[in-house]
Amino acid sequence: MLDTVELTWHRALPALADTHRVYAIDLPRHGGGSRPWQRTVDQELCELLVDELVDHLTLERVGLVGHSMGGDIAIATACGVRSGFRELSSRPPAGSVRGDRRSS
Numbered sequence: 001m002l003d004t005v006e007l008t009w010h011r012a013l014p015a016l017a018d019t020h021r022v023y024a025i026d027l028p029r030h031g032g033g034s035r036p037w038q039r040t041v042d043q044e045l046c047e048l049l050v051d052e053l054v055d056h057l058t059l060e061r062v063g064l065v066g067h068s069m070g071g072d073i074a075i076a077t078a079c080g081v082r083s084g085f086r087e088l089s090s091r092p093p094a095g096s097v098r099g100d101r102r103s104s
Contacts, residue, residue: 023053027050028045028046063087064078064089066089071090072090
């Protein structure tokens with residue numbers, strides 16, 4: 001197994017929680033969420049949902065971390081109108097960045 005989102009977050013969230021308040025967001029039709037969703041899920045909607053969640057929770061000095069599509073959403077959300085984001089990290093999906101493949 002190269003990597004899975006579950007493996008990544010299973011290790012990363014507890015480490016982040018040592019020094020940060022952590023909210024793990026399952027966007028509609030993604031992650032472990034099982035609630036039915038009738039609307040079309042696109043990049044713009046996901047950005048809006050993240051932004052509205054931050055507002056609803058009245059969070060300040062927010063850092064966003066995203067993996068794969070979540071990374072794109074984190075980048076776009078942080079580059080939007082909101083100015084309170086202070087940190088951003090985006091991980092590409094496994095296999096999307098080629099490393100040095102030397103034969104042994």
